[in-house]
C-alpha cells in the first residue's frame with residue numbers, strides 16, 4: 001500500500017527524470033554520483049553492473065544510473081536506455097572531470113575532440129568539474145534543471 005501510494009503520489013506530483021551516466025572507466029562517474037547523492041567523496045572500486053541513486057532537487061526527482069565504463073561492459077550501456085522517456089529528446093551533459101589533474105584536457109579541447117558542435121539534434125552542455133572537491137557539479141545540475149523549465 002505504501003509503495004502504491006508512493007507511486008501514485010509521484011505520478012501526479014513529481015515527474016521523475018532518468019539520468020544515465022556513461023563514460024570511460026576511471027573517469028569519475030561513481031564519484032560524481034555519490035557527490036550528488038551524499039555530498040561527499042566515497043571510496044570507489046570499478047563498477048561492475050550499475051549503481052542507482054534518487055536525487056531530489058527543488059521537488060524535481062532524478063533517478064541517476066551510474067554504469068561501469070570498462071571496455072567489456074560498454075556493450076551493455078544501451079540496456080539502460082530502454083525505458084528512458086523519449087531518448088530522442090534527451091539532453092547531453094558532458095562533465096570534463098579531473099580538472100585538478102595537471103595537464104588535463106580543457107573544456108575547449110574536449111569539445112573539439114568529441115566534435116560537440118556537430119551535435120544539432122540534442123541539447124548539450126559541457127561542464128568543467130572536479131568530483132573530488134565538487135567544483136562544477138552544481139553548475140552541471142543547474143543546466144539540467146534549466147532544460148526542464150524550457151521544455
Ligand SMILES: Nc1nc2c(ncn2[C@@H]2O[C@H](COP(=O)(O)OP(=O)(O)OP(=O)(O)O)[C@@H](O)[C@H]2O)c(=O)[nH]1
Pocket residue numbers: 023024025026027028029030031032044045046047048067068069070097098099100101129130131132133
Ligand atoms: N584527481 C581526481 N581524481 C578523481 C576525480 N574524480 C574521481 N577521481 C578518482 O578517479 C578514480 C576513479 O573514480 P570512479 O568514480 O570509480 O570512476 P568510474 O568512472 O566510476 O569508473 P568505472 O566504474 O570503472 O567506470 C577514483 O580513484 C577517484 O577517486 C577528480 O575530479 N580528480
Ligand SMILES: [Mg+2]
Pocket residue numbers: 029030031044045046047066067068069
Ligand atoms: Mg564506477
